[in-house]
Amino acid sequence: MGRLLSLFRTFLPFLVGLVVLAGLQAVMPPVFAVILLYMGVNVVLAVSLNVVNGFTGQFSLGHAGFMAVGAYTAAKITLGLSGFQFPVLGYAVSQQLVFAIALGAAMAMAAVAGFLVGMPSLRLRGDYLAIVTLGFGEIIRSIIENMKFLGQATGLSGLPQRSNLIWVGMSVIATVVMAQRLASSTQGRALFAIREDEVAAEAMGVDTTGYKVRAFVISAAYAGLAGALIAHAIQLSTPRMFTFIRSIEVVVMVVLGGLGSISGSIVAACTLTVALEALREFQAYRMVAYALLLILLMLTRPQGLFGTREIWDLPFFRRLLRRPALASDGGSAGARPDSNSAGGTR
Amino acid sequence: MSAPLEVTNVTMRFGGLKALADFTLIMQPGELVGLIGPNGAGKTTAFNAITGVYVPSEGEVKVAGVRVNDEKPHQICTRGIARTFQNIRLFKQLTALDNVRIACHAGAQSGFFDALFLTGHHRREEARIRARAEEYLEVMGLSHRRDEISRNLPYGEQRRLEIARALATGPKVLCLDEPAAGMNAAEKTNLMGLVRSIRDRFGLAILIIEHDMRVAMGISERMLVLDHGITIAQGKPEAIRKNPKVIEAYLGDAYLEEKHIAVPPQENSK
DSSP, X not given: OHHHHHHHHHHHHHHHHHHHHHHHHHHOOHHHHHHHHHHHHHHHHHHHHHIIIIISOOOOOOHHHHHHHHHHHHHHHHHHTTTOOOSSSXXXXXXXXXXXXXXXXXXXXXXXXXXHHHHHHTTSOHHHHHHHHHHHHHHHHHHHHTOGGGTGGGOXXXXXXXXXXXXXXXXXXXXXXXXXXXXXXXXXXXXXXXXHOHHHHHHTTOOHHHHHHHHHHHHHHHHHHHHXXXXXXXXXXXXXXXXHHHHHHHHHHHHHHOTTOHHHHHHHHHHHHHHHHHGGGGGGGHHHHHHHHHHHHHHHOTTOSSTTSOGGGSHHHHHHHTOOSOOOSTTOTTOOOOHHHHTSOO | OOOSEEEEEEEEEETTEEEEEEXXXXXXXXXXXXXXXXXXXXXXXXXXXXXXXXXXSEEEEEETTEEOTTOOHHHHHHHTEEEOOSSOOOOTTSBHHHHHHHHGGXXXXXXXXXXXXXXXXXXXXXXXXXXXXXXXHHHTTOGGGTTSBGGGSOHHHHHHHHHHHHHHTOOSEEEEESTTTTOOHHHHHHHHHHHHHHHHHHTOEEEEEOSOHHHHHHHOSEEEEEETTEEEEEEOHHHHHHOHHHIIIIIHHHHHTTOOOOOOOOOOOO
């Protein structure tokens, strides 16, 4: 009984999500559905990058490279198994299963790439790490660009259209749940310690190199997932989708939302996706407006929308939820005690 | 049984500079040893050589009989040597509880996937770590500050939190680098009482760097005096007090006249 309950608790977000997403999928007009897909993919990217850049405080600029690894891995599998049918199961179900396998493989391959890149580069810090990861991201892309087997510069086209609201939505839930549970675990706290003070973390028995590599691998795996999803949404996987501009877009989301804040990453990823789509009509001024928006936000809130806090730690929401002083559990890693709620209900 | 910490003939060279020469120290369980010396004498260097921040140029550091010269700080910490820092190095943006919980990390068994799937093992361990962390906060009188961001704590409490954090790693030897720096006389007395009670309660050996002579003499059972990296004297506080070399190097005439000595300016951080 207890075991059943704990299993239920583990998968509760997914169960609820599945129901909601199935409903959304049924009623959502296609135009909005596309934007929602992009949003979802960006949320996966931003939250996963936050594990490295926000939780661990290591500045990585190579996220697009891992996306590419995931996208191509998944594309190869879905293309290779496009006519495949499991015994007993129907064709449609088989193809969904193939996609699930492809997503898993994408994550695994991206994680391997993350490990290979992380091992040598994580000896470096700050700007140096940023430059090295940027370099590795570009290396991954140019390797792909030069492989016949992966279609070189034209990439792989004609992928089956598999990414729908359910797949993307479940991936978002998987990513957010991962980040949230990580943040409230021993493992996550070790990452925060590295961000706060590496020397002290090491002196307190935290294997800083090991944990940095771990964070990098986890983050890369979810980037691979995002890559696979986007490739099967636009039915295409080309090297041009994964240039370092893409990496920087994701970094912008994370910084804007607040380094270390999961909800911040989510809000920023959604806002920027919508902003870019909304500005599509003003093609010529699009990037100007986008840049101005960023400048404005950085001037007014240099620590990002929520700093290291979560949205529910902000004074406004605290009052709304009538929560007493700070809870130290959960993702409120960097929460600051705010005067107007400290004397609260307790 | 071998001593919890054995440092034999450790020399630290930085280029042409010998920051520490032939440093030897054997700590017995439950011992309270004071390490004193003027600014730049090599006290913190000695700490760094013991805890693995530096690799000794010569000599040997053994923890419970195992040579640890080439181990990283986190490995040495896991073997049972914990430290605090001269210039407080808390995890500033985290709560007091989280600071201590991070230090409980060492023995934690559950990994990333345990956390991801909230396994029973993971939840039991989290609960255990939390209970332990709260116990250490309690010992250091910081329970009421549990959910406070450590940066916002008053200075003295930050120092105490650092000790709580070091204790939480479950050490056999605790190295305190000027734990009383910047405190007033009453706070110092208080802290030293606390240090002694920690030693008694957990049966630790404690190595303490202290600038204030009266405090150092008051608390240590045995003292080591460093000057320019050389151990110029060691022994019981009473003997140190009378040792002419020590008086010359460090104490000066003022101490002989039993006047209060102002705390000398802080050593530069590394």
